[in-house]
Amino acid sequence: KNEVEQSPQNLTAQEGEFITINCSYSVGISALHWLQQHPGGGIVSLFMLSSGKKKHGRLIATINIQEKHSSLHITASHPRDSAVYICAVWGSQGNLIFGKGTKLSVKP
């Protein structure tokens, strides 16, 4: 079993829809990282959170440390949100352990 599981693996949505991507992890960590990767490869950090909720524009990330679960929500989705979304948790050596990513495609 992977230490970091994301669901769904692939997601297609219509523009304007509310989107949720889930991340469950089995390793014990103090914080979780959400990342976005556009076609072409570059990875951008979206959020780093250790409790509660964070919001940035149309993106919202929540985490439940006790349940070892985090969600990334996108409100009023837009085609430019099409990307791979990756969650990652910290391992004991301070390195990140990554989920395999969720590929999101938002159709106009």
Next chain:
Amino acid sequence: DVKVTQSSRYLVKRTGEKVFLECVQDMDHENMFWYRQDPGLGLRLIYFSYDVKMKEKGDIPEGYSVSREKKERFSLILESASTNQTSMYLCASSFGRSYNEQFFGPGTRLTVL
């Protein structure tokens, strides 16, 4: 803004060649990381470094070595490239010794023929 740069976006090499991938960060970060990314496997850690001249093996170090002679530069070396090392290679850096945000370079897509 933190900037992490990688020496090449695309690279094509032949089996058996020695390959150098360079990564440079401009924010005086202590920590630097090399990952490879393959379809269906996600990002996997090859090596990381917490300081100059220090290196630690990640999950998949076999076939790779690294060099960190200066704080801003972290090099990944494929001593004898093989076709199974065809992949996207991503470098990242972060500040300090705690769980801090990592900043990624644009990636190098390496093809080994």
